[in-house]
Amino acid sequence: MTKEEFLKGFQEQFDDTDVTQISFDTKFRELEEWSSMMALIIIAFIDEKYSKTLSGEDFKNCNTVEDLFQLLNNK
Amino acid sequence: MALIEVQNVQIRGISACVPKKKVSTVELDFFTNKDAEIFIQNTGIVERYISEGDICASDLCLQAAEKILTELAWQKDEIDILIFVSQSSDYILPATSNLLQSRLGLSQNCYCLDISLGCSGYIYGLSLVSNLLQNSKFNKGLLLVGDTISTYTSKFDKSVYPLFGDAGTATAIEYEKHSNANWIFDIGSDGTGSDAIKIKAGGSRFRTNKNSFDLEYIDINDPSQGRRSSADLILNGIDVFNFAIKKAPNSIFNILKYVSKATDDIDYFFLHQANLFMNETIRKKLKVDKDKLPNSIQNFGNTNGASIPLTIVHTFNNFIQKNDFSVMLCGFGVGLSWGSVLLDLNKSLKTNMSYYHG
Numbered sequence: 271m272t273k274e275e276f277l278k279g280f281q282e283q284f285d286d287t288d289v290t291q292i293s294f295d296t297k298f299r300e301l302e303e304w305s306s307m308m309a310l311i312i313i314a315f316i317d318e319k320y321s322k323t324l325s326g327e328d329f330k331n332c333n334t335v336e337d338l339f340q341l342l343n344n345k
Numbered sequence: 346m347a348l349i350e351v352q353n354v355q356i357r358g359i360s361a362c363v364p365k366k367k368v369s370t371v372e373l374d375f376f377t378n379k380d381a382e383i384f385i386q387n388t389g390i391v392e393r394y395i396s397e398g399d400i401c402a403s404d405l406c407l408q409a410a411e412k413i414l415t416e417l418a419w420q421k422d423e424i425d426i427l428i429f430v431s432q433s434s435d436y437i438l439p440a441t442s443n444l445l446q447s448r449l450g451l452s453q454n455c456y457c458l459d460i461s462l463g464c465s466g467y468i469y470g471l472s473l474v475s476n477l478l479q480n481s482k483f484n485k486g487l488l489l490v491g492d493t494i495s496t497y498t499s500k501f502d503k504s505v506y507p508l509f510g511d512a513g514t515a516t517a518i519e520y521e522k523h524s525n526a527n528w529i530f531d532i533g534s535d536g537t538g539s540d541a542i543k544i545k546a547g548g549s550r551f552r553t554n555k556n557s558f559d560l561e562y563i564d565i566n567d568p569s570q571g572r573r574s575s576a577d578l579i580l581n582g583i584d585v586f587n588f589a590i591k592k593a594p595n596s597i598f599n600i601l602k603y604v605s606k607a608t609d610d611i612d613y614f615f616l617h618q619a620n621l622f623m624n625e626t627i628r629k630k631l632k633v634d635k636d637k638l639p640n641s642i643q644n645f646g647n648t649n650g651a652s653i654p655l656t657i658v659h660t661f662n663n664f665i666q667k668n669d670f671s672v673m674l675c676g677f678g679v680g681l682s683w684g685s686v687l688l689d690l691n692k693s694l695k696t697n698m699s700y701y702h703g
Contacts, residue, residue: 318629
């Protein structure tokens with residue numbers, strides 16, 4: 271998994287957010303479109319694309335897109 | 346993998362009953378129009394029916410049972426088994442099935458039992474009733490599955506309150522000596538996930554006391570998440586989602602592998618209705634078309650154990666069935682617990698849908 275692919279995939283999960291608003295430093299919970307459902311959508315994306323599972327606890331410990339990427343890479 | 350096989354049983358009828366009170370997602374005061382639109386798009390839930398006042402799951406099941414008995418012209422003294430599956434019983438004790446035996450006017454020889462399971466409960470209930478019918482002198486069984494979980498959610502918990510609807514169902518199952526029926530079950534349990542869906546207070550581990558109903562912030566650092574008490578339902582969406590999108594397809598594939606069939610050989614898949622996005626994710630893993638996996642969550646929300654029979658009734662109620670259908674049913678959730686069954690629904694299956702009239 272390349273870092274850029276992950277970012278692009280992450281951005282594609284959002285319908286109403288401009289991709290320029292989402293970078294590795296973005297605190298995804300601060301995005302206007304973020305909701306508890308978005309968390310499930312991101313988890314389904316990671317499950318489908320990378321066959322990896324992020325638990326609720328894992329997710330809680332991530333604030334930025336970079337955090338998510340690093341966590342995945344270490345799984 | 347746990348597999349159970351049962352022969353010589355047939356589902357004759359399924360009925361469902363919901364309370365009259367309908368709540369639309371767009372009416373919820375904590376949602377802006379935009380919030381409601383996104384919520385509907387993701388969860389699928391447009392509206393649901395909720396219990397008001399003192400309507401219990403047993404009341405909804407009672408009406409559903411009366412309707413299906415009438416429809417099938419079954420006599421009450423013929424009913425040998427009454428299983429009540431619910432997590433919103435009338436009392437801590439006695440068992441609600443005992444009360445229902447008397448309220449329905451069933452024989453004192455009727456085998457009555459309560460099962461405390463939620464989303465997977467219909468499958469477990471079917472496995473029990475069918476096994477009893479196959480291995481005893483009993484001929485007719487009623488499986489009553491219902492819940493009023495909406496009444497255990499905090500109105501101030503935005504992530505839980507809009508999800509749950511209430512319903513009661515009745516499934517009439519009969520022993521049939523010369524049938525080619527062959528029901529195949531796959532079931533499982535994982536108590537390590539017990540915190541993912543929980544009502545903490547009210548059992549004997551945490552008795553209710555004068556503070557049990559005090560509302561507290563779900564996350565003290567983020568008041569926008571709302572408030573709930575220790576007697577309200579807790580739902581950890583992420584952990585349940587992870588569990589469901591793995592266990593549900595695995596369980597279904599276990600059965601298909603066992604009978605050497607493919608998803609194409611199955612006419613319909615009926616999944617527990619928790620969240621449309623979740624069911625879409627599972628559907629993609631199963632690689633089945635949308636019209637083979639009907640959902641009813643749009644109209645009823647998550648009705649816990651009642652969701653599978655409710656969806657079957659909702660799908661077949663106004664539909665002339667020309668052939669027998671092979672159906673795969675799969676329930677998954679609170680426990681954590683899951684179960685699937687492959688069975689045939691006969692073309693003479695009777696269905697009934699009603700609103701509770703008290």
